[in-house]
Amino acid sequence: MEVKAYMARLGQQARAASRQMARANTGAKNSALLAIADAIQSSRDALMAANKTDLENGRNNGLEAALLDRLELTPARIDNMIEGLHQVAALPDPVGEITDMKYRPSGIQVGKMRVPLGVIGIIYESRPNVTVEAASLCLKSGNATILRGGSEAINSNQAIARCISQGMEQAGLPAAAVQVLEITDRAAVGELITLPEYVDVIVPRGGKGLIERISKDARVPVIKHLDGICHVYIDAEADPEKAINIAVNAKTHRYGVCNAMETLLVHETVADLILPKLAERYAEHAVELRGCEQTRRILPDCTAATEDDWHTEYLAPILAIRVVADLDAAIDHINTYSSQHTDTIVTENYTLARRFLTEVDSSSVMVNASTRFADGFEYGLGAEIGISTDKIHARGPVGLDGLTSQKYVVLGDGQIRV
Amino acid sequence: MEVKAYMARLGQQARAASRQMARANTGAKNSALLAIADAIQSSRDALMAANKTDLENGRNNGLEAALLDRLELTPARIDNMIEGLHQVAALPDPVGEITDMKYRPSGIQVGKMRVPLGVIGIIYESRPNVTVEAASLCLKSGNATILRGGSEAINSNQAIARCISQGMEQAGLPAAAVQVLEITDRAAVGELITLPEYVDVIVPRGGKGLIERISKDARVPVIKHLDGICHVYIDAEADPEKAINIAVNAKTHRYGVCNAMETLLVHETVADLILPKLAERYAEHAVELRGCEQTRRILPDCTAATEDDWHTEYLAPILAIRVVADLDAAIDHINTYSSQHTDTIVTENYTLARRFLTEVDSSSVMVNASTRFADGFEYGLGAEIGISTDKIHARGPVGLDGLTSQKYVVLGDGQIRV
Numbered sequence: 035m036e037v038k039a040y041m042a043r044l045g046q047q048a049r050a051a052s053r054q055m056a057r058a059n060t061g062a063k064n065s066a067l068l069a070i071a072d073a074i075q076s077s078r079d080a081l082m083a084a085n086k087t088d089l090e091n092g093r094n095n096g097l098e099a100a101l102l103d104r105l106e107l108t109p110a111r112i113d114n115m116i117e118g119l120h121q122v123a124a125l126p127d128p129v130g131e132i133t134d135m136k137y138r139p140s141g142i143q144v145g146k147m148r149v150p151l152g153v154i155g156i157i158y159e160s161r162p163n164v165t166v167e168a169a170s171l172c173l174k175s176g177n178a179t180i181l182r183g184g185s186e187a188i189n190s191n192q193a194i195a196r197c198i199s200q201g202m203e204q205a206g207l208p209a210a211a212v213q214v215l216e217i218t219d220r221a222a223v224g225e226l227i228t229l230p231e232y233v234d235v236i237v238p239r240g241g242k243g244l245i246e247r248i249s250k251d252a253r254v255p256v257i258k259h260l261d262g263i264c265h266v267y268i269d270a271e272a273d274p275e276k277a278i279n280i281a282v283n284a285k286t287h288r289y290g291v292c293n294a295m296e297t298l299l300v301h302e303t304v305a306d307l308i309l310p311k312l313a314e315r316y317a318e319h320a321v322e323l324r325g326c327e328q329t330r331r332i333l334p335d336c337t338a339a340t341e342d343d344w345h346t347e348y349l350a351p352i353l354a355i356r357v358v359a360d361l362d363a364a365i366d367h368i369n370t371y372s373s374q375h376t377d378t379i380v381t382e383n384y385t386l387a388r389r390f391l392t393e394v395d396s397s398s399v400m401v402n403a404s405t406r407f408a409d410g411f412e413y414g415l416g417a418e419i420g421i422s423t424d425k426i427h428a429r430g431p432v433g434l435d436g437l438t439s440q441k442y443v444v445l446g447d448g449q450i451r452v
Numbered sequence: 453m454e455v456k457a458y459m460a461r462l463g464q465q466a467r468a469a470s471r472q473m474a475r476a477n478t479g480a481k482n483s484a485l486l487a488i489a490d491a492i493q494s495s496r497d498a499l500m501a502a503n504k505t506d507l508e509n510g511r512n513n514g515l516e517a518a519l520l521d522r523l524e525l526t527p528a529r530i531d532n533m534i535e536g537l538h539q540v541a542a543l544p545d546p547v548g549e550i551t552d553m554k555y556r557p558s559g560i561q562v563g564k565m566r567v568p569l570g571v572i573g574i575i576y577e578s579r580p581n582v583t584v585e586a587a588s589l590c591l592k593s594g595n596a597t598i599l600r601g602g603s604e605a606i607n608s609n610q611a612i613a614r615c616i617s618q619g620m621e622q623a624g625l626p627a628a629a630v631q632v633l634e635i636t637d638r639a640a641v642g643e644l645i646t647l648p649e650y651v652d653v654i655v656p657r658g659g660k661g662l663i664e665r666i667s668k669d670a671r672v673p674v675i676k677h678l679d680g681i682c683h684v685y686i687d688a689e690a691d692p693e694k695a696i697n698i699a700v701n702a703k704t705h706r707y708g709v710c711n712a713m714e715t716l717l718v719h720e721t722v723a724d725l726i727l728p729k730l731a732e733r734y735a736e737h738a739v740e741l742r743g744c745e746q747t748r749r750i751l752p753d754c755t756a757a758t759e760d761d762w763h764t765e766y767l768a769p770i771l772a773i774r775v776v777a778d779l780d781a782a783i784d785h786i787n788t789y790s791s792q793h794t795d796t797i798v799t800e801n802y803t804l805a806r807r808f809l810t811e812v813d814s815s816s817v818m819v820n821a822s823t824r825f826a827d828g829f830e831y832g833l834g835a836e837i838g839i840s841t842d843k844i845h846a847r848g849p850v851g852l853d854g855l856t857s858q859k860y861v862v863l864g865d866g867q868i869r870v
């Protein structure tokens with residue numbers, strides 16, 4: 035009951051602050067971002083001390099090494115938070131942009147104005163720098179936000195929250211526009227995602243388990259990103275050099291990221307030529323290969339892929355390979371097994387490229403480019419709150435525009451309906 | 453259990469058909485729309501006979517007169533269905549439109565392509581013409597659809613469904629792309645809104661009770677339109693003639709529609725001048741007035757408005773009136789009581805107009821125009837599946853674009869991430 039009351043109070047404060055934020059001008063929002071950067075700069079010692087407490091608690095609680103690493107605030111990571119705030123301040127303000135203004139036969143002029151969504155709830159895990167990243171994007175897009183970080187980062191997040199409040203107040207904006215939960219009670223998440231009167235959208239950032247749990251229980255729209263089972267299809271008319279470069283880059287550039295390739299599809303007429311060369315390159319990176327029968331005839335050392343492999347996001351140096359008869363088989367495989375994140379065709383054939391772009395139903399479809407490009411910065415969004423695998427509202431990398439909506443604006447001169 | 457299996461089968465068929473529809477070219481979709489129009493034209497007798505059965509059943513079950521009226525298929529209404537199909541065929545195809553294609557420093561070219569949402573579930577009440585309207589918009593936007601009409605219209609809807617199937621098959625498109633439920637079991641709705649694997653979005657069309665129920669239980673995103681509590685604010689610097697024309701039109705042009713004005717706000721310095729003139733005009737239309745204290749000092753015959761009145765969508769010749777001190781009070785009232793549908797300011801003051809457009813958080817904000825213009829046709833969308841009072845995905849009148857999403861398209865020349 036206490037958690038319920040606490041969350042309702044946060045929600046009310048956020049809703050009230052969101053009205054002020056929607057009206058805040060670009061200058062005030064940018065001043066706040068820079069003031070937060072300054073507050074972080076002058077609180078480096080306090081941030082490191084708070085983070086040290088979290089790290090010690092984590093070690094005592096047996097947190098695994100990877101999580102401890104993500105939890106740690108190094109001087110370089112604090113530099114990055116400050117740099118990120120400056121970058122967001124430099125981005126164009128999406129709010130108030132008016133587009134498509136047109137006269138109608140009735141004499142009214144109709145267009146659309148970009149507006150904030152209102153209150154955004156962010157639920158994330160150990161990395162404390164997400165607190166600053168998410169807060170800065172919500173602030174710039176004129177939204178109020180309620181942030182719920184991992185319990186293991188509570189001291190770091192509270193220290194960051196103090197810097198944010200300080201910056202907001204200095205710029206004359208309501209501190210309640212960015213609220214970081216002070217409690218680690220799990221029930222708080224349950225409340226946050228079931229308060230449609232105070233929260234307009236939830237953005238969960240974390241593992242698939244967290245996101246599935248939240249989507250299942252939410253009574254508020256969720257912008258979500260489940261897994262990234264991305265494909266590269268090497269067509270019969272692929273340029274072999276481009277094909278090999280892209281297939282190697284998409285798998286080995288980074289393993290633990292959602293836009294890494296997990297399954298490679300190869301047209302049967304070029305499999306004999308391409309696969310042995312590729313296997314050599316993957317061997318240099320110690321990538322384990324799991325292939326279909328035809329793949330294994332060409333690469334005898336490759337282990338047998340099972341049905342499960344086509345469904346798996348490895349996030350590791352493992353790659354599933356399947357030889358396919360034609361573009362239709364490739365598209366069928368992708369539309370069946372892909373997580374609709376990012377899929378690429380390598381081909382010089384205009385018609386097949388055009389078909390792939392049209393018929394593959396994923397948030398990013400590519401021709402002759404590595405899946406690793408599916409990213410807000412690479413796409414020119416300037417920043418990214420996440421990558422959506424939903425179709426509704428925002429699809430693919432979500433930048434500032436994804437945190438806004440559009441309302442209709444009608445300008446008249448006394449017009450009435452007849 | 454049978455309903456569960458039946459709905460799952462419909463869902464699977466819809467999902468499979470949606471893949472074919474996403475690839476269907478504009479010509480095929482338009483041929484289908486025109487073939488459906490022809491099928492309806494040549495099935496007029498069958499449609500009237502089926503509708504007669506529904507009307508008789510309705511009368512025997514004591515259906516109220518207003519519902520019987522909405523249920524009836526007159527020759528004129530059949531003409532309208534046919535005309536509507538021709539209009540949708542004439543609209544530009546939203547699918548495949550590529551926008552914002554730009555080169556990035558990495559050498560890739562990034563843009564967005566408009567794509568269908570997939571499978572759309574439509575849940576509606578008695579009017580059988582909604583079957584054709586909704587099917588045609590989903591078809592044109594490349595989606596598959598599952599339609600669940602009111603049980604009182606089952607025979608009419610099945611007769612229309614046969615015309616739709618006939619038209620689809622004639623154009624070589626899958627008949628399963630438009631499926632009208634053959635059962636009237638209420639459990640079917642419960643299934644339809646909890647099948648995220650087969651259904652991408654639900655559009656409920658009906659009363660507030662239906663929509664609230666669906667939103668509460670849905671496990672699929674819902675594009676919803678709750679109530680339309682629309683405001684006209686007459687500012688101190690309003691042109692009196694425009695103010696009176698707009699206030700009369702917004703209330704009296706049609707009463708039972710969501711974009712009718714329900715509350716009038718008047719600046720205190722012009723209330724003495726405007727309200728008596730307005731009261732005369734409303735008296736001609738027998739509109740009942742309910743006012744705040746200040747209103748009642750000017751219009752002694754007006755009954756007293758209670759807090760409830762500010763919250764009420766009358767959909768009737770009743771109007772609540774409040775005198776306000778300034779623009780801030782008007783905006784406060786609107787942001788508190790408005791259903792965020794459509795709100796208008798009447799003013800000649802540039803700065804106040806600009807503030808109203810920015811600060812009122814509704815799906816349509818207007819200056820010097822009747823709220824009655826909030827409509828897909830008036831806005832030039834060509835058609836309208838409904839008006840959304842949501843902020844996520846679609847806001848305001850929803851046309852073909854609202855039934856689509858956008859995916860990213862990346863064109864490269866062998867680029868890899870470095």
